[in-house]
Amino acid sequence: MSGKCLVIQEARLGDLIQSVPLIDALTKRGSRTVLLVRPGIASAARSLSLAHDVRAWPAFGDPGEDRPLAGRLSEAREFVGALRREGFDRAVVLNHHGTGIMLARLLGIPVSGFERVFDRGGEGGTPTHLSGWPGYLVASSRGIRGLNRIHLSDMWAGFGGVPDSAPFAPPSKKSSGPVVVVLGGRSPYRRWEPEAILSLVRNLRRVDGGEVILSGSPEDAPLGELIEREAGDGVRNMAGKTDVEGLSLLLSGAGVVVSPDTAPLHLAALLGVPTVGLFFASALFFETGAYRDGALSLVTSMECYPCAGEGADCPHRSCRNAPDPEVLARIIAGVRRGEDGRVLGKAYSGRLPGVDLWEADLSSGGLLQRIRTPRALTRERILARLMRRFEWRYLSKTEELPSLVSELEMESGDSSTPLFEDPGNVPLSLWFRRLGEGADLYVRLREQGIEGPHREKMIDRLATDFPMMWPLLHHLEWVEGGAGLLPPLVSASRALVREASEVSNLAGRSAGKIPTNKEWVYVAV
């Protein structure tokens, strides 16, 4: 894996920062990494020294530029020619964009990550499928996102090959520095209400007493000025006043950073600064929470979370009304004092209506999230954990996972939580047993290598008779086209069958509690 590697990352700064675990893994394996990014974030990538070298796409593809096609083509040719001559050994394409995918193909070097565009149709109109981590990323974003429990950084790290047994771990910093409150958010639906931010700042001043710094982009500057004015002493507006270097400096001196899902949140995590992320609307913390052990996320508990799309169709946007700014201020103050999620969860679990507190747990099986405000499990949440374990085994080809029981505990909060709250029409024990049976049938079908219309009929039948299989079939059939690697599939499926059966037994015992590991062993015997 050594040599010169071109990492094509065409997303925004926040996503770029979340690619660091991949770049770190490549570097550890001896690669000289060159990042190719969109022009708007190239200088940020350079100043943060995210790779050995950073390049930006030239402007030939910018539709906003008024220039003739021939000129664009000449520039594009120079660009491709120069990259071809540079002699890269491989390319890793992180985004499902035709541009990066095409560029990597044109360089004529080995490509990992996205090698083609899903479902565009290849030569002769045959549908194109994706496999491996890129396939899972597309499956997750196009249908099973609500069930996703794998962090984007872990997915991208998978693009580079087998993950390291030692996960990427940012340094851990403790500082008595100020609280940095980030005002922004990618879209209006992913920003906190100005009134709530003002209330939070006032409460922070009252409860914590330390300095509060407001951060954000130039377009947040008027709001920052307003809050600075209204909140009075001890509040400093820095929104619009820092470049990325300045922001990095500001964040690294912070005691805690509070932010919705933004680039500063990810940058703070990368710098090792304690963070409190606010997740609502379409921002899914399992996917893009701060990538740092112990990072806290306050997440809306509304059933509709995460929204499909950006949330533009939402009639009320009430997920932004929680948590209560005063409670949030107390939690932030606790983090500044060095309290962890367990302590804070115990202290505030009854005072966080509409919100759950989660704490990140960095493990060799990726970044996990542990709920700190106990919550009853539903079949969907159990299914999500089972799917996470299946996908991790299938795609990482590793068994390094916490036990099933401890993952269920992470999802529910503690072992005394009722196992489920909505039994539905089909008893939970039967439902999970059927999941195991469906997975078993599916893997047998794959092992037998059945093809053609008969296979399609069998898949349709499987989807009809075992509806709980849909997330699995969505990934393995719709996105992968049934063409993923068989050995890891067999191994992961066998584990899923076993674990679905364990969950089924657990539900059948119906004590309504998750047993401790000791009990579990006893039951198994």
Added chain:
Amino acid sequence: MWQFDESVFRQNMESFAEGSLREILFRPDRNRERWEILSSKEGSPSLLWDNTSLHSRYDPVKEGERWVEGVISSIPESAPGILLLGLGLGYHLFSLLERSSLPVSVFEPVPDILRASFRLFPWYRFKDRLRFFSEPSDIRKVPGGAAVLSHVPSEKIRPDLYRSVRKLYEGGESPETYSLRVLVVSPVSGGSYPIARSVHRSLLRMGHRASLFDASVFEGSIRAIGGQTRIDLHRAQLRGLFQGFLSEMIMARIVSEKPDLIIGLAQSPLSPELLEKIRELGIPVAYWFVEDFRIATYWERVAPLVTSFAVIQKEAWIPALEARGLTNVLYLPTGADPEIFRPDSVAGEDPARYSAPLAFMGAGYYNRQHFLRSLVDLGLAIWGADWDPGDPLSRHVREEGRRISPEEAAQIYRNSPVNLNLHSSVYHRGVNPDGDFVNPRTFEIAACGGFQIVDRRSLLPDLYQPGEEIAVFDDESSCRTLVKHYRTREKERREMAALALSRTLREHTIDCRMDHWLSVLFEQGFRPKNTSFPGRQTVETLMNEASGDPELSRFLDRFRSLGTVDLDDLERGIRLGEAPVSDTEAAVLLMREFVREAGA
């Protein structure tokens, strides 16, 4: 003994492979799955491309000689040379070189075919007066004034390129100079639906980049809407909503394909609101109103909103349209689709099933129900839908009165001694005395080489000579007389049908209509539109812009024959070409992805 010989290939290469031709010939076959070599009965090889034979499967050598016999006299004595369009394996060229001493330039756009021919014939023996080229833009190197000869089977593989080369050579600007992007919008059902399909096929044959919005897939939906309620108001509301949905779908196609021209057929779901929107986009719409304006009156809302409004009636109507200030009206009778309506029988032809002494093909309109009763004793058989099952005539209805496909209709026309053609009317008991326009069936029967007797129409004499090319009746009595006369006179029938066929192929195919319509549009100033990003523009303009970049200019020169191009065209050109992808080609592919991403 015929054989493909590598040493012949090598010597041909040494003699002819220069410049771009050399590049093309040295690459591996890219369309190998599309063609195969078969041995003819006589032993010489023949070539099958997409299952269509480019040469005789019996004796390609003889066929080549006959081809030369047919064309040699057409070469003017003063011609400085010959331009041969289409090589195939080259039998006709070999015969031509033996019969003529003129220099010959051969255009063959398919590298696989060129290579196959280079392995078969020792063209190097004629190297002093023979040259080959594969890029349309190389036509500029062919000296002017050459006699243009065509190998028709070869032209069918890439009709667009052949037409372009011909036009480039003959000079001047016409619709054929361009390969237009045309979106044809069909109706959901009805008589104009097959015409829409024919228009689409015709444009493809002409080398345009046509696509079809096939609304027939919604036929069931329209029926379902009608079946939901008996309350007319609700039905109208539901249909209105559905029309809105269809409009959105059409708009999605327009945005995606960015056509140079939209052709709508009568009853197609191009509502006035949608036409307004299309007008705002600046895309011209040509609308073919293949209906009786007296019965279907929605033309009043459509005609003012389209660029060209083609009609099948004249006298009473065109002045009325022009009086309303509409200057976009064109008389354009319907025509026959030569791909379906042709004189030769097709595989699986079933004359026993699809023929009758007196055949009538058509729907059971009011006037036909009455008129045909007087002909049942003459061996009448009826094909078509909407015939009353309770009527005594129903005994003569074949195929259980189901709808007959155009292909089946062609069999009926070809195999029946006498085809009766009675234009429909919902007001008259027999022949409509005021009937003016000529129905498509008239042209279709003629295109099949079928014999027909047709009711008198005021516009018919402009199209066929009554009594010579077509038999015409005025009423039941004259119809019976004609049937009785012709049913026993095969020779007369054959002669008249042959004249009608010849006239049809010359003047009344759907291709003739499209050719005429596009020419009129061109005369009126229509040209493919330039757009900004991603840049649909003439190759000339692009080359001017790229004048400081010789590599890019060379690349663009390959597309000169298309007239105008956008990135789709350039991308397609690369896919047709062969690996490895050059830096310039890479730039095009990359640029295309940026455009896709921008949703342009």
